[in-house]
Amino acid sequence: MYRYNDFDQAFLDERNAQFRAQVARRIDGSLTEDEFRPLRLMNGLYLQLHAYMLRVAIPYGTLRSDQMRQLAMIADRWDKGYGHFTTRQNIQYNWPKLPDVPDILDALGEVQLHAIQTSGNTIRNVTADHFAGAAADEIADPRPVAELIRQWSTDHPEFQFLPRKFKFAVTGSPNDRAVVKAHDIGIRMVRNDRGEPGYEVLVGGGLGRTPMIGKVIRDFLPPADLLPYLEAIVSVYNTLGRRDNKYKARIKITVHENGIDTIREKVETRFAELKPLFSGVDQEMLARIEEHFAPPAFRNAPVEAYETARDRDPVFRAWADTNLAEHKSEGYAIVTVSLKKHGATPGDATSDQMRALAELAQRYGHDELRISHEQNVIFPHVHKSDLPALHEALRAADLATANVGLISDIIACPGMDYCALATARSIPVAQEIAERFDQLKLEHDVGPLKLKISGCINACGHHHVGHIGILGLDRAGVENYQITLGGDGTETAEIGSRTGPGFAYDEITDAIERIVRAYLDLREGPGETFLMAYRRLGADPFKAALYEDEKAKTHAA
Structure with a gap:
């Protein structure tokens, strides 16, 4: 890990x-809120519905135990005893006081963490x-x-002042677990026909009000060309990107x-100008950075205890079936710790849970932890x-x-419980x-199914790439939830298709159940x-099941 x-x-x-x-000048009145706003955003500080919110970067999702502690x-000293892990591998504190x-920030700095560029029209947390x-399927560790x-x-x-966030x-x-095709720039490590390592570079992906899948701008880029090529892309965007309309300012537009x-x-022309400067x-x-990411000293030990527990303990076996993934080293497993206990707020962890994870x-x-974009915590290296x-x-x-x-x-996403931009609740719907x-005891029978919820059109909940996506909107002062189907955030990425009219807050859970039961049939x-x-x-058979109650009501009327 980088130090x-x-x-x-x-x-x-x-x-x-x-x-x-x-901050001192804001408190004594030397800075107005309008003057202070761009300064605080450069340091990850938002003003939300009820209080300030501080967004802390967890670069590429990697933490040590001392950082988690x-x-x-x-969370205990300056917030309310918990933090919220986000879809960009950050942690947010929802209740800090400005002073x-x-x-x-100084406490974060003590353990080499920061909040720089977690907001604003700049390059965000990578x-x-x-x-x-x-x-096990990795070509190379992408963290360096x-x-x-x-x-x-x-x-x-x-x-620092791009047309929009990046x-x-x-x-x-x-196998894409980073949703690279829904980013302004996505980078996939690949090998060419000669087996040489390099990068496929995608550009123009993004969700929000105009969801788009990124397009390949280079199918193979040699490793030595990566940084000047990325600078060329952002430089061209900085020149061409629209500044007259923030809704059309992202690179996807x-x-x-x-x-x-x-x-x-234009990128290739700019790249030719920049490459000699590198x-x-x-x-x-990069070579110095790579030294920080040497794999740990994996141990060779028997795994009988794991096999015995699987055979004798059905609770352990159920957990192992869902929460473990294949590791590249024999005898090890990758463990995903769910922050989605049934009825809990997705992505929230109490300070006690953070300390337990660190221990x-x-x-x-x-001594390694990862935060996933799916709002869970990972132990990447655990011996079986x-x-x-x-x-x-x-x-x-x-x-x-x-x-x-x-x-x-x-x-x-936090939805209307916290966010000033939200138009509907997300957390209660997820719960x-x-x-x-859980009550129906169906989810293990249903199997893999990614459900994602956003409380507004900005799509912080990634609903567009959910197998089932839910978008909460305001319709004349009433919450209305649209459903999309068929989204995918992997290497076969697709934007989900809207099913039709939305559902009221008290109807959305029943609607999701109808879709799932239709799938099982x-x-x-x-x-x-x-x-x-x-x-x-x-989509047709799922739509038929989804709207069957509405059709019956119309027919009865």
């Missing part, structure tokens, strides 16, 4: 001191595959590249209005012999819910759906997932 050098720490300390002075301490924020460095992009983009003088995602695996061929031509220092930086990472997980003990410890911390990848493992399917056995069935059958 700051003296330059990194000095830079962060200076930025924090600068913001401390800005510090996040817990901050305390500089102290929070996200990556949450199984990076551990996945993500760290290189983080260092290059932080306070980049040309890119998001990167990086994956090192052919720039690509759509100009065409990918025109954008590619003297190889970036590759030297378990040290004891069983080589330790899994029964880890599971028992997670049960004691109320963190052993066996539902990863199932319908109750819901992505949800009710999760509780419904229509599938060709348990091996056919919801998405597979939808792609085979199309």
Whole structure:
């Protein structure tokens, strides 16, 4: 894991001191709120419905145990004893007081964390595959590249005031767990016909009010060309991107209005200008960064304890079936800890749970934790012999819910409970759906199904790429929930299709149940997932089931 050098720490300390002075001037009235707003946003501080919200970056989702403990301490000392993990591998504190924020930033700096560029029209927190460095299907660990992009983009003088916010995602695996096709720039590690490693670069993806799947701008980019090529893309966007209308300012609109061929031509021209300016220092930086990401010292030990627990303990077996993934090292597993206990707020973790996770990472997980864009926590390296003990410890911390990848493992934005932009509630809808399917005891029979909820058109809940997506809107002062089907955030990414009229708050859970029951009736056995069935059958049979009650009411009338 990357550790700051003296330059990194000095830079962060200076930025924090600068913001401390800005906060003091806001408090004494020297700065108006309009003057303070761009300054606070550069440091991840929002003004939400009820209070300030501080968004803390967790670069490419990677944490050490001391960092997780510090996040817990901050939650207790300056917030309300919990934090909210987001779809961009950040953590948000929803209740900080403005005079305390500089102290929070200093506390983050003590463990090499920060809130820089987690907001504003700049390059945001770089996200990556949450199984990076551990996945069995991985070509290479993408985190060194993500760290290189983080260092290059932080306070980049040309890119602090882009037309709109800008998001990167990086994956090192052919199976995309980072949703790279829904980002402004997505980077996939690939090999060419000669087996040489390189990158496929996508541009113009994004969700929000105009969802689009990214387009390939380079199908193979040599590793040495990555940083100048990325700078060329952002530079072209900074020149062409619209500033007259914030709803048309994202790079996806720039690509759509100009065409990918025109954008590619301009990028290649700019790349030819920039490449000679990169003297190889970036590759030297990358080599130094890669040294920080050497794999831990994996141990070779028997796994009989794991096999015995699977055979004898059905609760452990159910958890193992849903929450474990294949590791690249024999004898190890990747463990996903669900933050989606039925009825809980998706992505929330109490300070006690954070401390428990930190302790378990040290004891069983080589001192590594990951935050996923799906709002869960990952132990990337756990020896199988330790899994029964880890599971028992997670049960004691109320963190052993066996539902990863199932319908109750819901992505949800904060919605109207916190967000000033939201037009509908998300959290209560997620809670009710999760509780419904827990009561029905159906979700394990249903199998893999990704349900995502957004409380407004900005789509922070990624509903467009949910197998089932829910978008909450305001219709004449009443919450109305639209449903989309067939979305996909993987390497076969698609934007979901809207089914038709929306549903009231008290109708949406029943509507989701009708869709799921239709799937169970229509599938060709348990091996056919919801998405597979939808792609085979199309939307019509699901729409028929979804709107059957409305048709019956109309006929009766």
